[in-house]
Amino acid sequence: MITTVQTKTYLNYINGEWVASISNEVEKSLNPADKQAIVGYVQKSTKDDLNLAVEAAKKAKDKWRKLAGSERGEYLYKAAQILEKRIDEIAECATREMGKTFAETKGETARGIAILKYYAGEGMRKVGDVIPSTDSSALMFTTRVPLGVVGVITPWNFPIAIPIWKMAPALVYGNTIVVKPATETAITCAKIMECFEEAGFPAGVVNMVTGPGSVIGQGIADHEDINGITFTGSNGVGKRIGQAALARGAKYQLEMGGKNPVIVAADADLNLAVEAVITGAFRSTGQKCTATSRVIVAAEVYEEFKQLLVKETKGISIGDGLDSGTWMGPCASESQLNTVLSYIEKGVEEGAALLIGGKRAEEGPQANGFYVEPTIFDNCTSDMTIVQEEIFGPVIALLKADSVEEALQLANSVEYGLSASIFTANIKHLLSFVNDMEAGLIRVNAESAGVELQAPFGGMKNSSSHSREQGEAAKEFFTSIKTVFVK
Numbered sequence: 001m002i003t004t005v006q007t008k009t010y011l012n013y014i015n016g017e018w019v020a021s022i023s024n025e026v027e028k029s030l031n032p033a034d035k036q037a038i039v040g041y042v043q044k045s046t047k048d049d050l051n052l053a054v055e056a057a058k059k060a061k062d063k064w065r066k067l068a069g070s071e072r073g074e075y076l077y078k079a080a081q082i083l084e085k086r087i088d089e090i091a092e093c094a095t096r097e098m099g100k101t102f103a104e105t106k107g108e109t110a111r112g113i114a115i116l117k118y119y120a121g122e123g124m125r126k127v128g129d130v131i132p133s134t135d136s137s138a139l140m141f142t143t144r145v146p147l148g149v150v151g152v153i154t155p156w157n158f159p160i161a162i163p164i165w166k167m168a169p170a171l172v173y174g175n176t177i178v179v180k181p182a183t184e185t186a187i188t189c190a191k192i193m194e195c196f197e198e199a200g201f202p203a204g205v206v207n208m209v210t211g212p213g214s215v216i217g218q219g220i221a222d223h224e225d226i227n228g229i230t231f232t233g234s235n236g237v238g239k240r241i242g243q244a245a246l247a248r249g250a251k252y253q254l255e256m257g258g259k260n261p262v263i264v265a266a267d268a269d270l271n272l273a274v275e276a277v278i279t280g281a282f283r284s285t286g287q288k289c290t291a292t293s294r295v296i297v298a299a300e301v302y303e304e305f306k307q308l309l310v311k312e313t314k315g316i317s318i319g320d321g322l323d324s325g326t327w328m329g330p331c332a333s334e335s336q337l338n339t340v341l342s343y344i345e346k347g348v349e350e351g352a353a354l355l356i357g358g359k360r361a362e363e364g365p366q367a368n369g370f371y372v373e374p375t376i377f378d379n380c381t382s383d384m385t386i387v388q389e390e391i392f393g394p395v396i397a398l399l400k401a402d403s404v405e406e407a408l409q410l411a412n413s414v415e416y417g418l419s420a421s422i423f424t425a426n427i428k429h430l431l432s433f434v435n436d437m438e439a440g441l442i443r444v445n446a447e448s449a450g451v452e453l454q455a456p457f458g459g460m461k462n463s464s465s466h467s468r469e470q471g472e473a474a475k476e477f478f479t480s481i482k483t484v485f486v487k
């Protein structure tokens, strides 16, 4: 069901109230499917707004952490129920703000609901272990305490799931939060805040401040009253946040880029591999950190795989994500479109051969949006920019390998290590892939994207700060362990 989203101005959520920024300035959230369409306005906040939010979170933290975990979980459960009632409206808002199809944003909202329910249950699970002491008359055990105030900095590509998979564990483990969403999708985040408000979270436990990353995001990284920072976004910004947090002794967690490979072995089911590469590379217009961007194909099946892949790519319908016939929406912003186009240009300059796509899509109403064709490059080599750098768009680089060993070596020849998959039925090959692939998420006979909320998620090398999010792993970041000795 498609509803109508009102064009209105959204406020910051601080200390249980909706408030305008002290700056009196707002920023537009545009619809990338039609740049004339303004989805709404959000606050262009200042450091003073952030300070108020942090102050509120700091004031609320002692009462919040002293609640039983099950009581905190109850609030999350209520938020899940409210989000469930608003699923169509919130999914539609996300599509309008960032462009991916309604089916995808609806699936993402359903995932947000499931995450809230999962962490609601976490409030009832164990937080420590009993460890035998060398003193037989003593009791030694571990328990966990929250960090305090947590800053949550989120990107635009998963505007529902990412804020929720950071906020839900932070809250259930007893932290209070200040979230700063990407401006591109800040209205979607405001709607999630509305669900939290309706769920009755005490004032100050959940706060949202929108505004420029360089002011509010950096402000979170530098704020002495913020004890932990969880971030997903680009590598450059992530590294800066990590350095700022380290300098003042705050805990931090960074999820950043990927350059995720799919290996297609000679014995692979090629139809299955093609289908997985298409969805892995082009769903969400390639704007996932887990998206497939390199496909390394065994020489024996290279030509056949290539023909099949191009044929399937020709069938992709590009358009407004709210049209039910659309398979792939626009890039999320003009700057994202320009980044993708400049990588395509670089690919051509460096000698890769364009098999399909490569241009801005501008037919009819597409001229008003930030559309790009799904693009596949042939004759790629490992030293090319399009094979090394994260593009964050619907672009595939095809590489040829003479053996699975060579494919694995090519797959590992990048600075990132987020997700990777292999298509093979050969146990020896799949085991060497599982053992030797440098990636945090290993997939066999499945697309490179596909994160499950109950399992740890994170990358190796430059893809993350080596911590893991989601599932039980979230507990490691959002709490500190205390070892207790009682005699």
Ligand SMILES: NC(=O)C1=CN([C@@H]2O[C@H](COP(=O)(O)OP(=O)(O)OC[C@H]3O[C@@H](n4cnc5c(N)ncnc54)[C@H](O)[C@@H]3O)[C@@H](O)[C@H]2O)C=CC1
Residues within 6 Å of the ligand: 153, 154, 155, 156, 157, 180, 181, 182, 183, 211, 212, 213, 214, 215, 216, 217, 218, 219, 221, 232, 233, 234, 235, 237, 238, 240, 241, 255, 256, 257, 258, 288, 289, 336, 339, 390, 391, 392
């Ligand atoms: N790993 C991932 O999931 C994502 C990766 N990216 C990558 O980043 C590229 C650029 O996208 P952007 O939206 O510009 O990402 P970004 O890293 O600039 O933005 C992510 C978040 O960080 C905030 N931010 C920006 N500057 C900051 C600063 N100095 N201090 C603290 N926070 C700051 C932003 O406002 C946003 O909330 C993409 O092309 C893609 O390659 C972007 C989004 C998600």
Ligand SMILES: O=C(O)CCC(=O)C(=O)O
Residues within 6 Å of the ligand: 157, 158, 162, 232, 287, 288, 289, 290, 449, 450, 451
């Ligand atoms: O693939 C997914 O579901 C999550 C990907 C992700 O975390 C990201 O793109 O930022």
